[in-house]
Amino acid sequence: MSTQNKSITFSRRSFMKTSSLAGGGLLIGFNLFNACKPNAKPPVNLAELDYNEFNAFIQIADNGAVTIFSPNPEIGQGVKTSMPMIIAEELDVAWKDVYVKQGVLDTNNYTRQVAGGSQSIRFGWDPLRETGATARQMLVNAAAARWGVDPSECSTNEGVISNAAGDKLGYGEVVNEAAALEIPEDVTLKDVKDYKIIGTDAANVDIDKIITGEPLFGLDYKAEGMVIASVMRPPAFGQKLETFDDAEAKAVDGVIDVLKFGDKIAVLAKDTWSAMKGKKALKAEWKSDSKLESTEDHDKLLLGLLDGNKFETLREDGNVKKAFSQADKVLERTYESPFLPHNCLEPMNFYANVTEEKIHLVGPIQTPEGTAKNIAKLLERDFEEVHLEMTRMGGGFGRRLYGDFAVEAAEISNLAKKPVKVVFSREDDMADGIYRPAIKYRIKAAVKDGEVTGYHLKEAAINSNMYGLIPNFFPAGAIENYQVDVAKYQSNITTGAWRAPYTNFLAFAEQSFFDELAEMMEVDKIKLRLDLLQKVKGTTDERIQYSPERMEKVIKTAVEKSGWGTKPEGVYQGFVNYYCHNSHVAEVADVVLENGNPVVKKITCVVDCGIVINPLGALNQIEGGVIDGVGHSMYGDFGFENGVPTATNFDRYRLIRMKEAPVVETHLIQNKLSPTGLGEPTLPPAGAAIANAFKAATGKRIYNQPFIKYPELLKGPEKEIIG
Amino acid sequence: MPTYQLNINGESRSVEVSEDTPLLWVLRDHLDLVGAKYGCGIALCGSCTIHLDGVAVRSCAISIAQVEGKAITTIEGLSEDGTHPVQEAWKEVDVPQCGYCQTGQIMTASAFLKDNPNPTENEIKDAMHGNICRCASYTRIYKAVEIAANKMAQ
16 A cells, blocks of 8 residues: 555554454454455345455455445434445445445444434544554455565555565455454554545445335334334323223224333234224323423523523633623624424334343334343343344434334333334324424623624523533634523423534524624624634634634635625625534525515535545535525424424424425535534524525514514515514 | 235235225335335325326325226336436435435426426426425435436437
8 A cells, every 4th residue: 555654553552442343353253254266356246245254344255345334323314325435445445346234233343323413424433444444454464474475565456465576365365364363553544645435426325225115214124923003192291191992993903902001002003004093093081290381381481591590601701791881782682493393204113022032123223222221221131132223214313312212112012022113103203202492592792892792692491401512612712701501491391302402593593693793893794703713713722622714714615605795686695604513614595585585595505524535425414404404494383282292294394395495505625634524514504594694685684493483574675573 | 804906016916905094005014015105194295106007196195995906106116127217317316315205206206207308497396396305305306307307308
């Protein structure tokens, strides 16, 4: 390899760390290796070859074809393609010779088998490269030993090892010998400039199966003797089961049994339709065991929290009170968001077969390890008895971080002594959710002598508040007197992570506020942001993880690429820059008025996520994130009346569709920095980008989501909405 | 339960189910054809789209009793080996993110293009508006339909 210069060397210590993540199976795999014929790579179906295990990530077939296991759950974020690409790059094999398989839950050989927080690539970057590089070095060492030369005289290219004399050996020929060797003390990773796979377009590894309708998803999974369970749960949050009558349900053709577990009732049937019909025929009575809450209550409670003084302070710089008392001008605004259901298009479902020997689980789950542990604990079984296989997922968006549906499947299987698949209807999925909590923000800024001298952000949320480093996101560090306070109301409505938790609304609030702040200060909107960023440069505050330099670059690139300020009359623009999930993003929305109504035509999106593993997949994530952000800001309308959700299907819950989707023009910042995730960071800025553009177009400013709740907005540019 | 004789992907298949069973669940649970997906059950998301006598319909909202004697085509029968121009275009553009809605999108697009081989931008958007993609891969869906139209015109 011509990458000895400038490349990174990892010590053995580092590899051993990797080994626990990636390759404890290395030694186990050795005796399974077989020699093979050199350079034999006929066109074959890669899926049907016999493979020899190399380690938990890599198997190499006799003909040199390679299977790479993708450890993390695939929810549509593309890691089943991009994570194996990283291994293949350092292993130095041709991507066309790689067959990718989904790894099962395996806590001995993998760590962090989680899809969440846009962190799979960021955390996988070093270990996956080391895994590939270590395997490659061992194959080289084996070939060198056979030739009696020093490994440094050998090079590799696409699965073939060469020496100075021109001899060649395929990887498949030396795997046996490689297996008998010591794990190298250190391995050398490629320099970015030598990448052949990373940075090139790779199609979704499941594309052929997706477009032909082969079984891939949890809902497609079948097993011998499996029955379908449709579960009746309390219709309102705050209710418990009192009594039920299952006579009519049991009379439905195809229904096998009806079982009560906790406050739920499972109807077991031989097929899905019979199970759903059986559930409809169930009669149950419910009693309230806590308050049945309504959106009206939540609005009052959260606004009450914002008006009150029961806050926890998450960051405090200087003295905001003093800044406000000495200010020339003060701006204070309140922003409100509703609960949101996830609405993965594949409703929640899971297969469980609990037997005396083991617990077999199959299905779509973002947190396989945590879910397997919860089930083992609930059923008082050893974790080692749980075998969990992850299917491809019809969306995740955070909903499948919670294994409630898998736990239900295990409970029911344990009771019924049968293999069971729990299947949610769309109504179950929307009504028995773990929602994005309703949140309200109040932001207040002090301006003195043309400078922002104080910034006070208050959050009032249902059940839980912003966490981690979020209170330290921009503009933290840029304003001398800065404070973030949070308060919460404990509700009986279940809430959790929803794509880009907290920032999915915080970005809208803050970036709408900046726009209005610039208007009040009578300064250029871009300049206000750039001036603030100047003050963060050189910060020694370790809580500040956004880079002012990288942020500045995405802002300037977005200004240039979007034609900011140079658009013809009739095109109105809105600007946003944002940092979350370790990536820096700027978005510019172009809005036009059609019959007096503002219409989003285009979003220019600039992203710095470091090295891009698979540009084809990256662009898809970026475009999807932007349009999802536009859609939920515009249409995501969800709440509760006496504990009952206001919508349970797409007749009353609107998702963005083809004709409402703007064009997305993406620009990726090119650099050699370690990659960060893309599943979430482009979603949060989209709402503020269009709201700021709507303001430019109509003179009306939006403070609350969803925007469809502003019928005035559809009446053209006359009156001002002040929140 | 009554027995129904169905014509699916050119084959005659026999199933015994209750008469109100939606075609979607007959396909998925009784005939092992899982390409049509369940998304909403009320004909609003398009994930379950199949062709009935060449017309795109929502298999979740049509009962088995209504389809006897009609030619049913599912994604599994759209082409022998995934080489229908719409499937090829989907592959060329690499449309899917999670992939769950895509068979329904492909079935909607293929029926539409058969009747409208030279669609305008608005016609494509109108035709695809009924199919939800929760991952919002709409820009690629649009592009793939456009490419498929060109392929079919050649």
